[in-house]
Amino acid sequence: GENVEQHPSTLSVQEGDSAVIKCTYSDSASNYFPWYKQELGKRPQLIIDIRSNVGEKKDQRIAVTLNKTAKHFSLHITETQPEDSAVYFCAASKAGTASKLTFGTGTRLQVTL
Amino acid sequence: NAGVTQTPKFQVLKTGQSMTLQCAQDMNHEYMSWYRQDPGMGLRLIHYSVGAGITDQGEVPNGYNVSRSTTEDFPLRLLSAAPSQTSVYFCASSSWGRTQAAEAFFGQGTRLTVV
Numbered sequence: 034g035e036n037v038e039q040h041p042s043t044l045s046v047q048e049g050d051s052a053v054i055k056c057t058y059s060d061s062a063s064n065y066f067p068w069y070k071q072e073l074g075k076r077p078q079l080i081i082d083i084r085s086n087v088g089e090k091k092d093q094r095i096a097v098t099l100n101k102t103a104k105h106f107s108l109h110i111t112e113t114q115p116e117d118s119a120v121y122f123c124a125a126s127k128a129g130t131a132s133k134l135t136f137g138t139g140t141r142l143q144v145t146l
Numbered sequence: 147n148a149g150v151t152q153t154p155k156f157q158v159l160k161t162g163q164s165m166t167l168q169c170a171q172d173m174n175h176e177y178m179s180w181y182r183q184d185p186g187m188g189l190r191l192i193h194y195s196v197g198a199g200i201t202d203q204g205e206v207p208n209g210y211n212v213s214r215s216t217t218e219d220f221p222l223r224l225l226s227a228a229p230s231q232t233s234v235y236f237c238a239s240s241s242w243g244r245t246q247a248a249e250a251f252f253g254q255g256t257r258l259t260v261v
Contacts, residue, residue: 136188
């Protein structure tokens with residue numbers, strides 16, 4: 034089955050700096066890669082996703098890049114703010130398998146003033 | 147629009163007890179799933195369903211049963227609770243993308259402690 038690895042497990046940045054979280058996947062058939070943000074005690078919420086037919090997607094301060102050849106994808110957050118502090122999860126799935134998600138182990142992002 | 151609703155939010159069980167975690171969605175999604183979240187391990191798929199009457203196992207199905215009698219509801223049953231089942235449980239739903247996967251929406255979670 035699919036295996037998703039996520040790094041780093043913790044990340045501390047100063048407000049205004051950029052943060053990058055990286056994930057690798059094992060199943061070359063995976064074609065959907067969402068990123069979820071989870072605040073303490075809350076549910077995971079989708080912040081951005083990318084499909085395998087594009088290499089990059091951007092939404093304001095958040096961007097995701099995908100390298101299908103190397104089987105890795107990354108989350109980029111620019112101009113970080115204290116409210117970006119949370120745990121971020123990457124995931125992978127593929128069409129035709131009912132959207133089963135395989136998650137990475139999470140990155141705890143701390144944005145300091 | 148309530149989205150995905152889970153009950154209860156918190157539960158304490160004694161070892162050997164059974165219980166059912168409820169999950170309901172009002173988005174007419176075909177696909178529903180249950181995940182457990184443990185520290186340092188992300189979310190792991192327990193069981194999933196692609197529609198009423200159809201269920202299948204995920205990565206960690208042992209000790210859990212599911213059924214899907216309606217599109218809206220997908221309860222998770224713990225048959226005989228064990229301390230290893232102490233976790234936070236999330237239900238999720240999405241449209242079943244036959245040609246491409248769709249966004250998953252999560253419930254608010256159930257924090258289960260087995261003593």
